Amino acid sequence: MRTCLLLTVALTLALGPTPAPALKEGQAKSICSICECLNSSPYLVDCKTLGMEQIPLDSLARHHVWARWILMMDDNRVGHLPQLPLMPNLTVFTMRHNGLSSMDEATFMNLPSLKKVDLSYNNLSYISLNRNIFKGRYNNSHPDPIGIEELDISHNLIGSIDHHLMQHLPVLKKLALHHNPILDMTIEMIRSIADLENLEELDLSFTQLHRLPQHFLVSLRSMKVLRLTGNHFTTVDPEIKFARSLQELHFDINPITTIRKGDFDGSRQKQLSKIFLTEMPELRNVAAYAFSELSSLEELHLARNPKLNVIDPDAFAGFEDDKGLALKKIDLSENSLQHLSRDMLPWESIEYVDIQHNPWDCDCHFKWVATDLIPSITKKNPSKAISIVCAGPELVAGRNVASLLQENHAFQCYLVPYSRQKSFYGPLLVGIIVAGCLVLFTGTALFAYVLYRSSQERNGFGDTVKYRRQRNHEEDTEGASYVANVAASL
Structure with missing residues (x-):
């Protein structure tokens, strides 16, 4: 028996491995021959980064998994998402970073166990999101909606959504719309989101909003x-x-x-x-x-x-x-x-306090922080007491408060705190210099004006004297002539 077994092994090695049965014409490959199938919990089919331009629908249709499983098709080049085949136990479908810009109606209708859909980082827009994309099956003319609980359509080109889009998702709990150019919520978008009576989490971050519509949140009674x-x-x-x-x-x-x-x-x-x-x-x-x-x-x-x-x-x-x-x-x-009020909170009863990396003014008003609050922080969360540093007064600027406590530093207040002396005397000195310059300029101008007036007055007085001397000389000359004429007549 042992000899037969050895002969069988030797023959197998000589002939090589038995080739897989050839696929019949038109028969699709197994999805696990295209993607990586991992027996994790839950079961995972990883089709990421394969350069796909189309979804391998036939391969997915032939793939039967009897437990819950996840299908990941991220980082490919699939621009259009068709209706997916029947996959009863698929719970998570992700298709991020694909350049996706269009989808078929009732895309997920054949996925009755689907709980989470991630279509983020694509080129989806208002036109892409047809109102019937999330439409489920009908049972005796009554809709049987898909049980999707989480939908991520962030990082797309969505400015608004059809007001009927969300009516097919009655159990949706989490909606991510962040990083879309919404700007201002339209009436259609408001009505669509208002249909989500079970919505617990809404993400509108980085959507360029500056206000929320009036009464928008009133109907979202489950939102947490x-x-x-x-x-x-x-x-x-x-x-x-x-x-x-x-x-x-x-x-x-x-x-x-x-x-x-x-x-x-x-x-x-x-x-x-x-x-x-x-x-x-x-x-x-x-x-x-x-x-x-x-x-x-x-x-x-x-x-x-x-x-x-x-x-x-x-x-x-x-x-x-x-x-x-x-x-x-x-x-x-x-x-x-720089300052923190002791009476603002019952600080010592709070389990977690972080006041690190602030420019604290370590004067007498900060003493309670150093002697009471920081020891409490050190006891509860030691790592949060490491970087509590003084920015002033100048004597202790840059010093860690814990080290000052070890040195029994007296947290004092000064008439002019050191931390403010520079900012106080600087403007004062500038003011004195400016005032001095103004006084000097005014005095110089006044002095120059006085000198000018004095010189003008002196010049006027000289002219007057000269005029008077000439006048007196003329009068004397006239008097002498008159006397001479009188004497000659005699």
Whole structure:
């Protein structure tokens, strides 16, 4: 038996591997001979970066997978997406970076288990997105919609969408429209998105919006996350207060100058727990009562705002006591803050505080930060106490606060703080020099004028004297002639 086995192996090696059965004419290749099939969990068919110009529909139709699986067709050159064949267990379909510009009606109708579609980084537009693209099957004349829960059509050329486009996606929970040239939301787009009663997350970042349509968020009663990063809002849009179920707001990178009282409404936004206001190029001030009565607020990200130098001590005022605050995390790093109010928050009860990379003025008003707050930060999050550095007074400029504490530095206030002496005496000295120059110029001009007047007066007096002498001489001459004439007559 062993000898037979050895002979079989030797014969196999001599003749080479058995060739695969030849495909019949017109028979499609297996998808796994075109793409890479991975027995992962879930099962993955990777067709990325193969230079495809068409979808291998026949190969996909022959590929039967009895478990949930993913099909990835990113980074190819497929400009048109036809209706996909029946793939009952396909749950995720991605087709990024393809130059996709057109799609068939009912593209995904044969994918009953589909949950996520990613068509980002393509050339899709209003015309491309036909109202029936997401149309499902009909069962006894009643629509049987596809169960897509996540749709990513970001980084395209979409300015608006058909008002019937989303009606075929009743269970959609997450919609990504960021990095599209929307500019201003049309009525069609508003109506289409309003159909998404189960939408939980909407991303409109980097769409050049400067306002939200009136009552736009009222109908989105399930929305928990709203992303408006990188737009042209100059104030916190008042429509946000109508998103009653909102839990997380991203409003970063907008040209807002002030966070004002009334921008947020604690009586309406009772579930708002996270606010992101970072990298705001023009933000300078957080006014009193800006975050008043946001009793559910747990995280505030107010960082990397290069011009932010004032946070009013009453920015969080309005609670009957500190117990009304739910704040667990506050990030104030990389701003232009010099001072921080002790009474603004119950600092020691907050789990995460980051105040690094600010130009702190380490005078007597900063002493509580050094002696109370920083030790608390060090205890809870040691890495967040490393880069708390003084910008003034000049005596300690550039010094780490932790090292000053080790040296028992006395955080003192001066009549003219060192950090401000240079900025104080510089303008004063310039003022003195300018005033001196003005006095000198005025005095010189006055003196010159006096000299001029005096010389003029002297010249006039000389002429008068000369005139009088000539006159006297003439009178004397006339008198002598008269006397001589009288004597001659006698």
